[in-house]
Amino acid sequence: MVIKxxxxxxxxxxxxxxxxxxxISSDEEKEEPQGPTPAPDIHELRDWDMRLLKRYEPVYxxxxxxxxxxxxxxxxxxxxxxxxxxxxxxxxxxxxAMLRTLTGAAAxxxxxxxLLNHLIERFGADHPIDVGPSNIKAPVTQxxxxxxxxxxxxxxxxxDYVEEQITQLLATTHIGQEGSAIDFESKALHAGMVDHxxxxxxxxxxxxCLDMPKSQADAPLVDVGMGIIDSTKPVLLCIGHxxxxxxxxxxxxxxxxxxxxxxxxxxxxxxxxxxxxxxKAKVVGSLSKxxxxxxxxxPDLIIVDEQCIRADMMRETSKLHIPVIATNDKVMYxxxxxxxxxxxxxxxxxxxxxxxxxLLFDYDKVGELAPKLVMKMAPIRKEKGITALPSDEEFKKxxxxxxxxxxxxxxxxxxxxxxxxxxxxxEGDLTLFEELHDKCIGCGRCEFECPKDIPILNVIxxxxxxxxxxxxxxxxxxxxQVGDPEIREEGVNLVMGTxxxxxxxxxxxNYPDGSRDVYEIxxxxxxxxxxxxxxxxxxxxxxMFKDDEGKTLYERYGGSxxxxxxxxTGSCVSNAHITATTIKVAxxxxxxxxSGNFEEIADYVMNRIGAVGLAWGGFTQKALSIGTGCNRLxxxxxxxxxxxxxxxxxxxxxxxxxxxxxxxxxxxxxHNVEPAPEHLLISAENKAELMxxxxxxxxxxxxxxxxxxxxxxxxxELSEKxxxxxxxxxxxxxxxxxxxxxxxxxxxxxVLEEEHGWKIDWExxxxxxxxxxxxxxxxxxxxVPRLCKxxxx
Amino acid sequence: xxxxxxxxxxxxxPFDRANIPGPKMAKAVKAEVAGKFISKAKRPLLIVGxxxxxxxxxxxxxxxxxxxxxxxxxxSSLKRLKEEGIDATYVNLHALVSYLKDPDWKGxxxxxGYDTTIFLGHTYYYASQLMSTLKNxxxxxxxxxxxHYHPNAQQSFGNLKPxxxxxxxxxxVAQL
Numbered sequence: 001m002v003i004k005x006x007x008x009x010x011x012x013x014x015x016x017x018x019x020x021x022x023x024i025s026s027d028e029e030k031e032e033p034q035g036p037t038p039a040p041d042i043h044e045l046r047d048w049d050m051r052l053l054k055r056y057e058p059v060y061x062x063x064x065x066x067x068x069x070x071x072x073x074x075x076x077x078x079x080x081x082x083x084x085x086x087x088x089x090x091x092x093x094x095x096x097a098m099l100r101t102l103t104g105a106a107a108x109x110x111x112x113x114x115l116l117n118h119l120i121e122r123f124g125a126d127h128p129i130d131v132g133p134s135n136i137k138a139p140v141t142q143x144x145x146x147x148x149x150x151x152x153x154x155x156x157x158x159x160d161y162v163e164e165q166i167t168q169l170l171a172t173t174h175i176g177q178e179g180s181a182i183d184f185e186s187k188a189l190h191a192g193m194v195d196h197x198x199x200x201x202x203x204x205x206x207x208x209c210l211d212m213p214k215s216q217a218d219a220p221l222v223d224v225g226m227g228i229i230d231s232t233k234p235v236l237l238c239i240g241h242x243x244x245x246x247x248x249x250x251x252x253x254x255x256x257x258x259x260x261x262x263x264x265x266x267x268x269x270x271x272x273x274x275x276x277x278x279x280k281a282k283v284v285g286s287l288s289k290x291x292x293x294x295x296x297x298x299p300d301l302i303i304v305d306e307q308c309i310r311a312d313m314m315r316e317t318s319k320l321h322i323p324v325i326a327t328n329d330k331v332m333y334x335x336x337x338x339x340x341x342x343x344x345x346x347x348x349x350x351x352x353x354x355x356x357x358x359l360l361f362d363y364d365k366v367g368e369l370a371p372k373l374v375m376k377m378a379p380i381r382k383e384k385g386i387t388a389l390p391s392d393e394e395f396k397k398x399x400x401x402x403x404x405x406x407x408x409x410x411x412x413x414x415x416x417x418x419x420x421x422x423x424x425x426x427e428g429d430l431t432l433f434e435e436l437h438d439k440c441i442g443c444g445r446c447e448f449e450c451p452k453d454i455p456i457l458n459v460i461x462x463x464x465x466x467x468x469x470x471x472x473x474x475x476x477x478x479x480x481q482v483g484d485p486e487i488r489e490e491g492v493n494l495v496m497g498t499x500x501x502x503x504x505x506x507x508x509x510n511y512p513d514g515s516r517d518v519y520e521i522x523x524x525x526x527x528x529x530x531x532x533x534x535x536x537x538x539x540x541x542x543x544m545f546k547d548d549e550g551k552t553l554y555e556r557y558g559g560s561x562x563x564x565x566x567x568x569t570g571s572c573v574s575n576a577h578i579t580a581t582t583i584k585v586a587x588x589x590x591x592x593x594x595s596g597n598f599e600e601i602a603d604y605v606m607n608r609i610g611a612v613g614l615a616w617g618g619f620t621q622k623a624l625s626i627g628t629g630c631n632r633l634x635x636x637x638x639x640x641x642x643x644x645x646x647x648x649x650x651x652x653x654x655x656x657x658x659x660x661x662x663x664x665x666x667x668x669x670x671h672n673v674e675p676a677p678e679h680l681l682i683s684a685e686n687k688a689e690l691m692x693x694x695x696x697x698x699x700x701x702x703x704x705x706x707x708x709x710x711x712x713x714x715x716x717e718l719s720e721k722x723x724x725x726x727x728x729x730x731x732x733x734x735x736x737x738x739x740x741x742x743x744x745x746x747x748x749x750x751v752l753e754e755e756h757g758w759k760i761d762w763e764x765x766x767x768x769x770x771x772x773x774x775x776x777x778x779x780x781x782x783x784v785p786r787l788c789k790x791x792x793x
Numbered sequence: 794x795x796x797x798x799x800x801x802x803x804x805x806x807p808f809d810r811a812n813i814p815g816p817k818m819a820k821a822v823k824a825e826v827a828g829k830f831i832s833k834a835k836r837p838l839l840i841v842g843x844x845x846x847x848x849x850x851x852x853x854x855x856x857x858x859x860x861x862x863x864x865x866x867x868x869s870s871l872k873r874l875k876e877e878g879i880d881a882t883y884v885n886l887h888a889l890v891s892y893l894k895d896p897d898w899k900g901x902x903x904x905x906g907y908d909t910t911i912f913l914g915h916t917y918y919y920a921s922q923l924m925s926t927l928k929n930x931x932x933x934x935x936x937x938x939x940x941h942y943h944p945n946a947q948q949s950f951g952n953l954k955p956x957x958x959x960x961x962x963x964x965x966v967a968q969l
Contacts, residue, residue: 059891061926065815078817080930089929410810410952415917449810512916644887644922651891655898683887685916686843688869693885723883724872
């Protein structure tokens with residue numbers, strides 16, 4: 001007999017109700033030991049945070065010097081002054097950064113809760129978790145909460161925990177609560193950690209219920225790009241992150257054989273998740289394509305769910321007679337709720353334009369209505385030729401009306417030289433606009449600045465039509481987790497350093513110099529045998545560019561967790577699988593107990609696993625919370641040049657030797673080590689500065705000689721390639737001659753002798769004196785005294 | 794003389810219109826004043842970003858380096874500086890501002906921190922945001938001799954046309 005959760009009555013004893021809340025299996029009883037911090041409250045990992053923050057001190061970069069948080073103010077905190085409530089600039093900035101982290105965590109957790117409620121209703125709480133060939137099915141959840149979920153219903157208390165922590169953290173930002181910058185940082189790290197739990201829940205339940213790829217290295221390739229849509233067909237565009245409603249549309253289209261009659265496409269993470277459910281769907285692209293694509297007039301119907309959807313959606317779509325159906329209560333745009341109305345009535349009201357959009361929370365109705373409506377809308381709209389883009393004649397007139405005042409340039413967050421492109425366009429040269437198209441993030445701020453009311457975004461898109469038509473790439477659909485067998489195969493290479501590192505390219509498309517950067521970064525690191533993991537908007541943009549043979553990176557490189565492979569985990573919430581991978585390495589390769597054992601696992605990850613996150617175009621609160629969650633797990637993160645607007649970073653000071661002491665877990669002895677990783681959260685100005693920084697941040701104190709040699713080789717080569725010099729700190733990562741790159745060993749020994757005063761035995765080509773420490777293959781680096789034999793805190 | 798017509802205090806509005814940090818914003822200064830300000834510094838540091846490699850600007854960097862001002866090369870500026878034979882030290886700008894706010898940092902030459910930072914050749918929004926660290930958490934003087942008005946500096950040029958920018962830099966160097 002299978003005992004399930006739920007309410008039961010016994011025949012003849014109808015007055016007695018039996019509630020079974022949790023079924024404990026015999027396997028579960030034999031689980032690994034529980035660690036010291038299952039489901040930790042805010043303060044329980046504070047010691048770990050303080051260890052991190054002592055080494056990686058927060059550095060604040062206020063985006064506003066005022067505090068406008070209560071009616072005491074505004075308070076001028078310039079120069080670290082205190083406001084009326086007593087908070088100083090430093091603590092206020094820490095609070096602001098923490099609030100953003102928390103907002104990101106809430107967005108993911110809210111997404112997860114909506115999806116969990118929906119999927120439990122649809123599939124039942126007992127629906128089993130199936131993420132692929134893994135015993136560790138929910139590594140982040142297990143590490144943080146100490147439980148091993150087996151069914152989707154098991155995630156209910158997990159999200160209860162996440163939501164409680166978010167509430168408690170939010171409470172601390174009220175006036176008269178926390179006043180310490182460093183404790184706000186600890187709270188931000190806590191928010192980042194619970195964010196990864198919320199993300200993991202969201203993705204595991206959808207993988208399990210919606211038949212998405214399960215640790216599938218060869219997940220299907222799908223089309224991506226603004227040029228892939230056949231606009232002669234009705235075009236149904238979905239935007240957002242929550243795939244729940246869209247699955248009903250796909251089911252209806254399959255049942256009615258509509259996939260060859262309707263173009264079903266999406267922008268942002270809903271696109272990833274749609275293609276994971278059904279690869280017949282198409283990916284228009286990342287967030288920066290949203291306004292551009294709407295303005296093209298190509299979509300005949302837009303379905304929105306939640307997150308990263310433009311706030312001006314209704315203004316934009318109304319002008320173009322594109323109906324909008326909102327399917328999630330996070331985004332309702334003041335629209336009427338028509339969930340209880342007849343489908344045909346709704347269709348008529350939207351097609352006639354009587355209503356610009358509706359709310360529809362009945363997903364069965366969404367599934368049927370959307371295909372029917374888009375087929376009705378398409379001929380109406382196509383006959384009228386509705387588009388926001390100017391005709392050739394209008395384009396010339398608009399470009400000629402530009403007075404070169406430069407207001408658009410000052411209004412542009414990227415400072416793009418739109419004025420110069422206008423000037424060239426008047427002369428018939430569109431190349432500047434074509435270049436600008438990729439760099440433009442499609443925000444539309446320029447239009448509000450133009451004194452001539454030129455619809456600048458439309459002008460850019462019109463001028464770049466040739467380029468846009470060619471925007472046709474491929475992205476591998478999100479594969480989900482890295483499976484346990486892959487960890488068994490690759491973990492040793494990663495820990496030993498023979499695989500130089502994991503570069504996780506995540507986040508949004510607010511790139512400083514266009515989307516091509518992320519493609520080139522990924523390509524270079526893949527060629528150097530790093531494992532490149534990606535997700536979200538970055539994963540799409542990486543697939544937008546091709547080599548000379550017309551192949552994208554996804555076609556050129558495998559999707560396994562092996563060196564030189566490119567893995568797309570999936571949507572934003574799939575970022576949890578990246579942190580989960582490092583946890584799995586600790587569990588499977590190093591046999592660490594992970595249940596409720598966050599600190600030990602984070603300590604292991606930080607000292608052993610050369611993983612680095614890169615949010616090159618990160619601009620959302622979610623990108624910050626994802627990064628902050630990585631940070632608490634000991635994974636350094638690099639941001640693009642917009643990154644300091646998040647208000648704080650965690651930087652290391654390599655010159656302060658006292659900050660780089662580690663313990664040897666074998667005996668508790670203290671060892672001064674090289675600064676590895678040097679920073680926990682930092683930004684770079686451009687791609688050229690970024691490349692050697694990525695390689696440097698892969699160094700770990702636990703590297704063996706071979707691993708260090710390989711990592712040093714890449715660091716030196718990338719520095720020489722992009723900065724034109726041997727990095728001035730390369731020598732501090734040398735512990736013996738065996739750490740030196742083979743091809744350059746003699747040359748580097750000479751540099752060590754002549755420039756750094758090291759003593760070299762030239763006959764044996766050995767270093768006699770100089771390194772800060774020697775290699776000890778048995779060294780067990782740790783930052784946590786309690787993990788040392790015979791030592792106490 | 795052309796330099797007399799040059800007024801670097803005009804158009805002193807943030808190059809990113811929304812970049813209004815608060816009540817304390819940079820004073821727009823004439824190039825001569827900027828030059829004198831720099832010349833009075835006891836421990837100046839010229840912080841150059843990637844755009845300092847542009848023609849015209851690189852000669853200014855060379856001139857300032859030759860006047861004995863140490864050069865911190867941020868972004869990927871070092872490559873061009875080395876090609877031009879200009880002595881400079883690479884440092885990440887985000888890391889640099891954290892070092893500068895550390896009273897125990899001994900500087901690039903081991904002789905102590907810096908009392909004046911001079912910004913030139915930076916990605917606008919990046920430098921602006923990191924100047925705010927120095928502005929809010931250090932006593933270090935911040936002067937921007939970049940082409941666009943930087944509110945988080947103590948002294949800055951207004952937004953300049955490219956030709957005027959180079960002329961202004963020549964005036965600055967002449968004061969050193």
